[in-house]
Amino acid sequence: xxxxxxxxxxxxxxxxxxxxxxxxxxxxxxxxxxxxxxxxxxxxxxxxxxxxxxxxxxxxxxxxxxxxxxxxxxxxxxxxxxxxxxxxxxxxxxxxxxxxxxxxxxxxxxxxxxxxxxxxxxxxxxxxxxxxxxxxxxxxxxxxxxxxxxxxxxxxxxxxxxxxxxxxxxxxxxxxxxxxxxxxxxxxxxxxxxxxxxxxxxxxxxxxxxxxxxxxxxxxxxxxxxxxxxxxxxxxxxxxxxxxxxxxxxxxxxxxxxxxxxxxxxxxxxxxxxxxxxxxxxxxxxxxxx
Numbered sequence: 646x647x648x649x650x651x652x653x654x655x656x657x658x659x660x661x662x663x664x665x666x667x668x669x670x671x672x673x674x675x676x677x678x679x680x681x682x683x684x685x686x687x688x689x690x691x692x693x694x695x696x697x698x699x700x701x702x703x704x705x706x707x708x709x710x711x712x713x714x715x716x717x718x719x720x721x722x723x724x725x726x727x728x729x730x731x732x733x734x735x736x737x738x739x740x741x742x743x744x745x746x747x748x749x750x751x752x753x754x755x756x757x758x759x760x761x762x763x764x765x766x767x768x769x770x771x772x773x774x775x776x777x778x779x780x781x782x783x784x785x786x787x788x789x790x791x792x793x794x795x796x797x798x799x800x801x802x803x804x805x806x807x808x809x810x811x812x813x814x815x816x817x818x819x820x821x822x823x824x825x826x827x828x829x830x831x832x833x834x835x836x837x838x839x840x841x842x843x844x845x846x847x848x849x850x851x852x853x854x855x856x857x858x859x860x861x862x863x864x865x866x867x868x869x870x871x872x873x874x875x876x877x878x879x880x881x882x883x884x885x886x887x888x889x890x891x892x893x894x895x896x897x898x899x900x901x902x903x904x905x906x907x908x909x910x911x912x913x914x915x916x917x918x919x920x921x922x923x924x925x926x927x928x929x930x931x932x933x934x935x
Contacts, residue, residue: 672910679703679903686899702904714863715870716908718782719849722866726786726848731841733790738799739825760793766857773858784858785851785866792847795840802836803829842917849913871905 677695678686685697706712740746741753764772769788778784806829814824830837852868859865 675903675906679900679907681900699900702900703908705901706904706908711862711870712867712908715865715867718864719851719867722782722785722851723845723848726789726851727841727845729786729790730792730795730844730848731837734792734796734799734840734844735830735837736825737791738796739803739821739829741796742800742803743821756793756796770857779858780861780864781859782864785848785854788854789847789851792844795843799836799840802833806832845916846913849909867909871909874902874905 674692678692679702680695680698680700681692682697682699682701685695686692689696741749741756743749746752763769773779773784773788776787778787810828810832811824814828819827850868851866852872855864855866855869856872859869
């Protein structure tokens with residue numbers, strides 16, 4: 646029997662389309678303004694229909710060496726940081742789900758405690774100084790090795806893994822590490838992919854720790870470079886680039902900012918489709934109890 650399309654369905658579809666448009670429109674506006682000129686935007690204050698395509702903003706951004714240094718730092722922090730995050734989270738979550746581990750409840754309590762309370766910026770800064778991590782890219786990786794929320798999600802998944810699988814591995818002579826690597830991880834790909842994506846976005850968007858601990862411009866990530874450019878474009882330019890920016894009347898200041906946003910967002914948007922098939926099922930972990 647063919648399902649009838651009711652007025653309620655029409656209303657639901659209209660609301661969903663309106664919601665999607667509200668989410669897509671800001672990024673669309675950012676994207677087209679990155680190719681705009683001051684004259685084009687002046688003629689159309691609500692710039693929704695592109696009338697020109699100008700690459701001056703992107704040429705100006707990538708002409709300076711600073712943006713390439715910042716991009717390289719962000720890529721390193723994202724790749725290395727995500728790897729460190731996942732190794733620590735997976736091994737920590739698996740260990741904390743083992744009730745036979747001595748002090749299991751104490752460690753779980755400490756994890757929850759540090760989720761609720763923080764040592765403070767000044768003590769953390771002094772600790773980072775003692776560890777010789779000032780002006781070091783690892784200052785953006787080591788202090789955030791584990792996200793407690795993601796650790797708890799991974800623990801929730803490991804607790805739902807049938808114990809029969811681990812018992813079968815032990816009968817075959819496997820130890821805990823072998824069980825984790827050969828049995829648990831292969832069936833945990835959806836959760837691992839989802840949490841990896843969360844961690845990668847966190848590391849790619851890193852700027853707070855860099856602002857506090859890193860003064861060397863060549864070691865600052867792209868996000869901090871973007872933040873400083875948004876506050877004052879001219880100060881982030883090199884001497885030659887600032888001169889070009891001054892004499893080039895057709896360069897759209899706001900277009901430079903929009904171009905930086907596009908450059909920052911595109912890498913994560915390219916990664917997401919490869920993890921989408923795992924992401925949908927991974928985010929449901931812990932949402933349904935059987």
